[in-house]
Amino acid sequence: MALTHTHPPSCSVPHDVHREGLPLIHGEGLSRAFGEGKEPVAAVSDLTFGINEGKITAIIGESGSGKSTLLRLIYGLLEPDSGAVRYRGWRVPTPREKLIPGHDAMRMVSQGFDDLNTYANVWDNVASQLPNTDLDSKYGKTTETLQRLRIDHLAKQRIADLSGGEKQRVAISRALVNEPEVLLLDEPFNQVDASFREALQEDIRGIVEKTGLTVVLVSHDPAEVLSMADELIVLKQGRLVASAKPTLLYRFPPNAYTARLLAKSNIFSAADAGTLGINSRVALAVHPEWLELNARPEAGFMVQDVRFKGFYEELLVSNGTLRVIAINPQPGAFPMGTRVDVKVRQYHPLR
Numbered sequence: 001m002a003l004t005h006t007h008p009p010s011c012s013v014p015h016d017v018h019r020e021g022l023p024l025i026h027g028e029g030l031s032r033a034f035g036e037g038k039e040p041v042a043a044v045s046d047l048t049f050g051i052n053e054g055k056i057t058a059i060i061g062e063s064g065s066g067k068s069t070l071l072r073l074i075y076g077l078l079e080p081d082s083g084a085v086r087y088r089g090w091r092v093p094t095p096r097e098k099l100i101p102g103h104d105a106m107r108m109v110s111q112g113f114d115d116l117n118t119y120a121n122v123w124d125n126v127a128s129q130l131p132n133t134d135l136d137s138k139y140g141k142t143t144e145t146l147q148r149l150r151i152d153h154l155a156k157q158r159i160a161d162l163s164g165g166e167k168q169r170v171a172i173s174r175a176l177v178n179e180p181e182v183l184l185l186d187e188p189f190n191q192v193d194a195s196f197r198e199a200l201q202e203d204i205r206g207i208v209e210k211t212g213l214t215v216v217l218v219s220h221d222p223a224e225v226l227s228m229a230d231e232l233i234v235l236k237q238g239r240l241v242a243s244a245k246p247t248l249l250y251r252f253p254p255n256a257y258t259a260r261l262l263a264k265s266n267i268f269s270a271a272d273a274g275t276l277g278i279n280s281r282v283a284l285a286v287h288p289e290w291l292e293l294n295a296r297p298e299a300g301f302m303v304q305d306v307r308f309k310g311f312y313e314e315l316l317v318s319n320g321t322l323r324v325i326a327i328n329p330q331p332g333a334f335p336m337g338t339r340v341d342v343k344v345r346q347y348h349p350l351r
């Protein structure tokens, strides 16, 4: 799919000039506010970013940080107040510039299943996306897409009779049957259980590896996309605060927000760090698994809460002024009220 358009593609903006050397999707100075009157709410502010071809990029951030707004701007569903999105170097038409908004090379699956026809069966919901000009091809593509999403056995079932997870697979099949170059997913793993999520993630990964599809997805829960995404874009109050590979951002978070979002990290001021025996002039991010606890009757910290997490526990430990979250891999080893020493085994300085 490494197409380079020297001529404007069908989905283009009049008089646009091609820009060389950009990633597949490129946003520059992108801003969008909502609400009339004196104080409009800035949903995204001055975002500049790149999304690479054939990769899975996850846009993450807390609720209201502008994730869905950014996804809609990328697709061309929303008019930016300033800035632009480019696809293969060409500007993505905005709703004012395109009769049916949405870039032709992309498909978007929104939250909820509003696009599905509840009373039609799975096959018809997917096949209806293709024209009737070549019925053999229509049959072939629909079959292949249902197989890829592993719902071919559900072809004759009505949407109304499916589980939430199965409906999600139908919605993604509908988007993919037209062979878009980019798939945009808004909270695709919302309201589905962990085993379903992992299977769907694996299938999407497989499709990306096999076809070179580019996926951009939005998630409010970074833990669910850490293993799936090749790249993360982190938003905070509409601004981009970090962007890199998940492993890099997890290990070396550039700011406290990213550290908290990705790792539930403890953020210690330089003074707090001193209390824990570390001489630092800057604040530190210390992930809960970077702490070690040792029980000692005279120790300064005490276990205040034990949160059961299955094969491990999350412990809230305090010395009266400093509160610390630590992971305990041996459930039951530190009951509430146990006095403990807190040892920092690893930390990351925040600049």
Ligand SMILES: Nc1ncnc2c1ncn2[C@@H]1O[C@H](COP(=O)(O)OP(=O)(O)OP(=O)(O)O)[C@@H](O)[C@H]1O
Binding pocket: 034, 035, 041, 042, 043, 061, 062, 063, 064, 065, 066, 067, 068, 069, 070, 220
């Ligand atoms: N159509 C709209 N009209 C008015 N305000 C809006 C609209 N869409 C988004 N906003 C506001 O813009 C901000 C960003 O919203 P957005 O939905 O993009 O965030 P989000 O990160 O996707 O949130 P969530 O995780 O809760 O879905 C919020 O303050 C939201 O209330």
